[in-house]
Structure formats: structure tokens, C-alpha cells
Amino acid sequence: MWVGVPIIFSGFFLGSFYALIALGFSLILGTGRAFNLAHGEMILLSGYLAFTLWQYFHMPFFWILLICSLALMWLTMPLHFLLRRLPEPYGLNTLMVTLGLALLLQNLLLAAFSADYRLLQTDWPAAAIPGLDMRFPWQQVLLIILALLATGAVHLVLQRTFLGKALRATIQDREAAQMAGINVNRMALAAFGLGGLLIGLAGPLYAQNMYLYPAAGVEATMIAIVVTIFAGLGRTRNILLGGWLLGLAQSAAVFALGSKWRELVGAALLLLLLHFRPEGISLKKENG
Amino acid sequence: MGKAHYSLLLTAAAVLLLAGWPLLFPDAAHFQQVLGLTCLYATLALAWNIYALSGAISLGHAAFFGLGAYASALLNHYWHWSPLLTMPLGALAGVAFAVFWNWGFQRLRGVYLGLASLAALEIPKTVVDNWDRLTHGSMGIVGLDRLPALALGDFEMDFGLNLQAQYYLLLGVMLLAAAVHRQSIHSRWGWTLRAIRENETAAQSLGVATHRERGRALLLSAYLAGLSGGLYAHIMGLVEPALVFNLHLSVLPLVFSFFGGSKMVWGPVLGAFILYPLEQLLLMPLFPMGHSALYGLVIILTIFFFPRGIAAWLAANPKSV
């Protein structure tokens, strides 16, 4: 079999997950103007919640998904009220407050679960892929399906519903949206809620496919930032594309150089993106 | 004039207290160790703040710290040079990275500079982690020379083994960094930095070469951060990528400076001396895991309640001229 096949498969798998991770970050940044550096830690929080429910309460996986999503949604929304009170410079202040939150969460997770690696182990069989000499674990298939479903659902919500249109209007031009009678604060709250839902959904999938440890959040946050800046705000299709590209780049780097180079891929891409777009995400230029 | 005398008196009293207490408690080894490390992290915070005085918030200072630590460790490991030589030389590795940083990030400001600096930390970390033949990769380098002993006649100071002597060395380095930091606020150059921080457009139209001046602040900052890294390597006797390129080392100076007051001469030192002993002496015994949560909590509370730091909040008049 051509060596590219496993790289492409693992890139596709990682990339779909990265898109799911970035989606919540992008919504919160676009609508609430908040750089949430605690994004990764919140995914971990959801992951550890899933791990606990699985390990100690033996809950079925689909219940876990539901509970984690709702729990993180209700935990993320208060963040909106906290960040709303921040003085100028708003972007930098949200960055530092959420950095503090990240540190706080990381240490609480450390205190609760220790620094050990944890994995939510489901003994699901592996699925054979017809025509290829490869077996795909079911949890990976589930992850891809759920990540794509969630991305598609967010895309539909943004494009088709009234709430989505109002959200997009807020992302594109906050002042104009406000003048058009959209309550931008309520939109931000909705974005935090929706973002929290996606964070909550990502948690159990993370716990099932990657190892949980308290310091893992930084990498997830970095991935969310890279994909978001690559995609521009409120552009679901670009987020999916960015996720896949990052996933492919990482798989290729791991294959060519070794697994320890993986984390550098995201960082290097972020530096390149910022080099060519020093203003990061220029909000006014985006046309949904 | 009265105010200047008052603050000079306060400074002298504080320095006397810091220098004098180990003489009164010569056996409090643990305290001497913790407060010695406090001086080290205060030095790192002062270094971080010199760059912050130009208006830049860095999340990547662990890169300078780690490079300083590794360069010093490698010089000592391969050529057995004395730490007294490798530390000031090794810090130049941090400066070299700062040159790259200053060139690469010249168009970035605010949040995006912060994000870029966060990502920049990964570069030296990954390279050091993977360059097995030079750095022994993630195993790190152990068995580094401890800080040497100095003898002046009969009077001997063993900076490596005697914790009291080590404390005095670290206190001395911190006071030196504090003097540099003071100059970076009160000198003409300090006001240049302040002008850039408050309004870059205005500073530039007055003829200030903003990119070059900010670059100078960064190089100075990187050198002092690298020096702290070198000291750390030889105090511990070992370096590891995960230890010295730790994001925690980027966050600590930020928390200390913000909490203490990043526009005040003694702000970063004050922040370090309140928070680090609190964490190490009080919280660590109570919560062996997760005591660093303090820093997360502190930065959130600081930004909401004391945005100019507690030094400014304590002073009746937050203006300092």
C-alpha cells in the first residue's frame, strides 16, 4: 500500500477533529470578541468529565456525549458575563483573563486527576475498510462522523436560521448589526452557549482518542487559534478545510520527522499566518 | 522632593530587610532556598517587564529562559567552563533568538504579538527536544557544575552548596536587574519606551525609531531572562526541555509584573515576593497538586480589581514622576 494512504487517513481523522475544536473558538471570538485561551482546558474538563462518567458510573457513551455538551454549555455561558466587564484593551484583557482561567483549570484538573495519562477505553471492534488492507477503530469513525455532523449543523444554523443570520451579522460588523436592532450582547451569549456545546462535544471524543493529561490543553488551544486565523471568522467551510490541512501537515510531519515534531507544525503555521497577515483576523473584510 | 526622599528611604529599608533577615535566621534553610528562587523569578519578571514597558505583552519569555539555561548547560557540559563564564555567555543564546523574534514579529501588536510569542516558544523547545546528539533530547543534561565557591582571604562564599550564600548571589543579581529596570523607566530611553507604549503613532512622528527602540528593550529583556535561565540550570544542576521551556515560566513573570504593578519600578519584585513565597511556603504543603492555581486566580483578580497592580493601588497617588 502506498505510504500516503495512512497519512491521508490520519490527517483526515485529526483534521476533522481540529475543525470541531476550532469551531467553538471561532464562534466565541467572532461574536464575543474574546480570545479564549482556556479553550483547550475546557475541552479537557469535558474530557475528564466523560472519563469519570465512563469509568465510575459506567454510563453509555451517547449519554456521556449529551451530558458533557450540556454541562459545558452551562459552564461557558457565565464566562460571557465575566469577560463582558473587562476594560480596554479588550482583546488583550480577554487573552490574559482566559490565560488565568486556563492555569486555574489546569491546576484543578491536576489536583483532581493527577498528572497521569488517562484514556476513555471503549472496547469497540475495529471496522475494516473495504478494498484496503486497513482497519479503522470504531471510535475514530465515530469521531469523524460526529465532527462532520457538528460542523455541518453549525453551518446550517449560521446560514439558514434567523439566529444564525444575526450571529453572522454580528461577526461581520458589530456596529452595523447593533444599528440594525440586533442585540449583540445576546448574540455573544448565544455564541458562548453554542461554543460551549461544541467544547462539550469535543471532550468525550478527545478522551476516547487522545490521552488526557492536565497540561494537554495548550496544544488544543493552539490548534483552535491556527485554524481560526487560517479560516477567517464565521466561515465554516474554511474551518473544515483548515482543520484538514493542519491534520495532513501534522501527519506528514510525524511520518517524515517523528512524533515529537508534531506540536511544532501548528506553531510554525501560526507564525507563518501571522507573518503574512499581521492584523490577524481583519473583521471588516470578511464577507460570509 | 519629600516624596522622592520617602521612596528612597522605603527602598533602602526593603533592601536592608532582604539582606539582613538570613543573618538573623541562619538555619532557616528552606526559607533561604524559597526566597532565593523568589529573587530568581523576580529577575525574570523584571526582564519580562522591560519588554512590557514598550507596550508588548509576551507569552514566550520561557524561550529566552530555556535558551539561556541550555546554552550555559551545554558550554559547561562539553567544555567544562565555569558557570561564572557560561551563564553570561549562555544568555546570549536568548539574545540571538530575540533578534529573530524582533525581525519576525515587527508588524505584530497586542493580541497577535501575544499569540505569536506563545507559538514562538515551541521552536526552541522542539529543536532542543529533538537534537538528541547535542542536547540528549528529552532526557536533558544532568550533572552540571553547581555554582562555584568564591574565597576572599578567609571569607568563603559557596554559592552552590551554601543556601545562604546562594540567596545573597540571587539577591545581588535581582538588585542589578532592578537597577536596569529602574533605568528603563526613568531615563530618557525609559520615557522613549513609555511614549511608544502610550501612542506609537505619536512617538514615531516625533522622530522615535519605534521598531529599533522596542527591539533594544527586547534584547535587554532577553539577556536578563537568559541569565535567569543559566542561574536556574546551575542551581538545579540539570536542564530538561519540559522544565526550562515550560509555559509556566512565561506566565510567572507576567503574573508577578501585573500583580505587582507593571509600570512601577518595584512592581515585578513586589509581585514575586508576595506570590511566590505564598505559593511555595503556604499553598504547596496544603495542596501538593495544583497549588499553581493561585497564579491563574491572581491574574484574573488583578485585571478585574487592580488593573494597575497593587503597588499603584497601595500608593495613594498612582502617578509616578
Next chain:
Amino acid sequence: MAGSESQVCLEVRQIKKYFGDQTVLREVSFSLGEGEILGLIGPNGAGKSTLFNIISGWQRPDSGSVVFFGRETTAWPPDRLGRAGLARTFQSPQIFPDMSALENVLMGAWLRREPRLPLPRALEEAGHCLFLVGLLERRHSLARDLPLAQQRLVELARVLATRPRLLLLDEIAAGFSLAAVQRLAAGLLKLRDRGLTLLLTDHLFTLLEAVADRLLALDRGEIIAQGPPSSLIRHPEVVSAYLGTRYGANAGGGA
């Protein structure tokens, strides 16, 4: 030309500037003698601010050149122009918000490269410049707390403290009372007597009428007329450019 016998301070040669497919400036040329006061008039969107930005180094023209005291400075960054003696103020005043008014002006006097002044001398000079604009009694107020018109004066005092050779003032008198405009005019004329060259824009003619030797009327990126203030204000094209945009259906459509 008023300053033709003395040295040429600034020469703008065939400047063109496009934003996308819009032409902001098309072939603008003029020159300014040392010690001259030139006023630039034109409706919103005529290209005044772009021209100011090009002269002071904040923007690059697509073609054409700027010559400042015999040296081609088109590609110079603003700080280099600042050090060479070209100073400007901005339409929205650029102050150091957390410094007092005096400290703001001090930055002009103290950070200057030539001559380097020791702090006491620089302070003295800063105080003098603040006195010139009539703000000495507010020297200890934080700049952010001052009303907008006074922030403009602080900015003016600060650029004066750099001892410039050419001063570009962008809408300096916006929001000033008539008495304040007259005081400012008298001050600017005094500065000119000491050899300063001035290029200024203003929405109202009061200031320009009082100080300018010559006016240049800009409309849609072109110079449509020039001459002494008294004649230019009655120039038919100028009148129609102003009235046309001010009362027309699409005001400011040229930007």
C-alpha cells in the same frame, strides 16, 4: 510665488495615489518656499489627508516624489522625516493619554536627537511651548482628561518643541472658538517670522484667511485653483466644489 527668492522647503512632484481602482490623487504638484504659509482647502474626500500622509511618510504614493529641502524623501519612514525636521499634527489628535500635558510636550523637547537637551533645559522648553499655545496652567492635567480642542493644542505644543522646519497642521482649529482661532493665528504668524514653514488644512476659512499667504484648492485629487486667500475663496470652481459636495445628494463620495 511668495517664497520664490528664498530656499525651497518642500516640493511635491506629480503625486498619484490609488486605493484599489479609485484615484485619490492624480498628478498633484506644488512647491512651498521656506517661511511660507500654504493653506490646503477642499471638500471631504478631496485627498487632503492622503496628501498629508504622503508628505509626512505615513503612506507611499503610487508615483511621483516628495522633496524636502533638496532631499528626496518619498520612501522615508515618518520617524526619519521627524528627525529631519518635518513635524505634523493629526486630524484626531495623537496624544500620550497617561502623561500630563507638560510631559506630552516634554517628549517633543527631550526625545529629540539634535540638539540633545538635558532634562532641565528640555523641561524649560516644554513649558515655554505649552505657554505659547496658552495651556501652561493646565500643565499637570492628564492629557486624556483634556477636551479635544485642548488635546490638539497639546499636540501642537509637542511638535513645536521638536523645533521643526516644516509643520503640517491637519484641521488644527477644529472645535475652536473664534477668539481661540484668532489667538492661534497670531501665534502661527509669529512662528513664521522665526523661519518656520507651514502647510495647513482647515474646514473653516477663518484661520486660513488670517494666516495663509497662498491657498491651494484640491477637489477629487486634483488642484483646481490656487492663489491668495481673498481671490481663491470667490473662485467659481472652488465655490462649486464646496457647494456641490456639501449640499449634493452624495456628500463625501470622492473618498
